[in-house]
Amino acid sequence: MIERNMQVFDTSRYSFLSDPQKALDDYFELGYHIEPAVYSDEECADLIKAGHELEDAKNDIFRPCMMPHRQNPLYIKAMKKPLIVEIISAMVGGQAAGLQSEFFYCKPGTRGFSLHQDNFYVEAEYGVFASAWAALTDTYYEKGGLIIYPESHKEGALPVRKLNLGSDSAQDPNANNEETVVPPHYSAYNVAIPKGAVLFIHGHLVHGSNPNQTSEWRHVLLNTYIKSGEKFRAGFYAKREEVPLAD
Ligand SMILES: O=C(O)CCC(=O)C(=O)O
Known part of the structure; x- marks a missing residue:
């Protein structure tokens, strides 16, 4: 958890719909991109309903x-969302394949995800792996909002320190085993991602989340992607496999 008053970002300067090259340049510079209104209210509601089933x-x-895409094809459809596949393919420098989906309930009181780089778990080559974190409800500091360290992706793989927090049965079992040690010249920012928007995260961007201090559930769908044909770690818990997306 970081301080509430760390500056809040809720949108990027450019959209991939109107300024794709500038949006991509900013992504390479900052290590993240926020694209508004990717999923409609109806899609968000359907994904939440399916999550509870x-x-x-x-x-x-x-x-x-x-x-969840192995239980319900609605999540395959969400992973294959054409705008997301197009954006991620530009980010990873080639045709993107799906790698992982994860549905977060984040019920009231759920602990945050400790600071990490997604590629810590996946061990892909630099730049070929990225995540699309889709807010299915409004998210902000008090409501399990994400924390990012802009430009930290430029460091490549950073060291981690072990944590001893005990487990939270409502959190991912690997969420709090360790945390990334962030060089002191990077600053943490809270991001407030509105319902339907997607936060794109470079595989080496340091990020984490705040606890959910509200009385509402914070529903999020995370999909991760890799440049098709690249090597990755399957993982004992996730058992990742490439999901072809070009049809
Ligand atoms: O949604 C969250 O609380 C954090 C998820 C996350 O950062 C991740 O799974 O990489």
Whole structure:
């Protein structure tokens, strides 16, 4: 958790719809991009409803669901969203393939995700892996909002320090094992991502999330992507496999 008053970003300067080259240049410079209105209100509502019909949720288990696209084709459709595939393909420098989906319930009181670089788990080559973190409800500091360290992706893989926080049954089991050690010249920013918008995250951008201090659930769909044919770590928990997206 970082301080509330760290500057808040809720949109990027450019959109991939109107200024794709400038948006891409900014992404390479900053390590993230926020694209508004990617999923409609109806799509967000359908994905949330489907999330509460996944196997664990039916048993009142609300830890983030790993790979919901293997349970419900609605999540394949969300992963294949043409605008996202187009943006990610530009970011990773070639045809993107899906790698992972994860549905976050983040019920009231859920602990945040410790600072990390997504590629820590995936071990792909630099620049070929990126994530699309889609807010299905409004997210902001008090409501499990994300924390980012702009430009930290330029460091490549950073060291981590082990944490001893104990487990939170509503959080990803790997969320709090360790945290990235961020060089002191980078600053943390809170981002407030509105419903339907997507935060694109470079595989080496340091980020994490704040706890959900509200009385509402913070629903998020994370999809991660890799340049097709690149090497990656499958992982014991995630068991990642390439999902072809070009059809
Ligand atoms: O949604 C969150 O709380 C953090 C998720 C995240 O950063 C990740 O899975 O890489």
